[in-house]
Amino acid sequence: MPVEYFFPTPIYFSMVKNLDLIQQEMSNYVSNLDRGANLANPWGDTVQTTFKYGNYEHVLSSTPALLEEIKNHCNEFLVRLKHFNLNARIKQSWCNFGDQNSFQHYHIHGDSDISGVYYYQTSGDDGDIVFRNPSLVNRFHKLTYNIDNSVNYKPEVGKIILFPSFLEHAVYSNNTSHQRISVSFNISLDYNERKL
DSSP states (O other), rough: OOOOOOOOOOOEEEEOOOOOHHHHHHHHHHHHHOOOOOOBTTSSSEEEEEOBBBOOOOGGGOOHHHHHHHHHHHHHHHHHTOOOEEEEEEEEEEEEEEEEEEEEEEEOOOSSSEEEEEEOOOOSOOOOOOOOOOHHHHHHHHTTTSSOOOEEEEEEOEEEEEEEEOOOEOOOOOSSSSOOOEEEEEEEEESSOOHH
């Protein structure tokens, strides 16, 4: 008799369609960023970021092609989850810089509904994103603790990943000399017309 697994958690990933234009926008954004004035480490790990609590300056306001791509992928994610009457609003976006030995602790984005990441610069070996099973009891119960309770995604230039904001995730240590640069964002949903 087969064993069935229930209660899945959706994670969406895809490659962007308009890569060249998006990469050019990101190149302009990164080269014009005053890193000394705009980068901080608010989370107690080692990633430098433009994120600041209470200041929701959007990276996506400087990258309209990436913004449009995120909207399209978010709509696709909602359709695949059979949500046809949700209004999606991008709340925040920020840029992360992961140098050698940088990492991010497990965390959630508790005040949002969907969170995501876009990989602008990566070697593919400079730190996977890892998601942890949201069911704490599954991770520690003697019957299920040895079932895979995490899943990793390798970063790729042009990859976008969307996931429920409650889903615990971390970024493994960058054990290369290559700097990884990504854009992260949070989206809120409400039950109105689905539109970003």
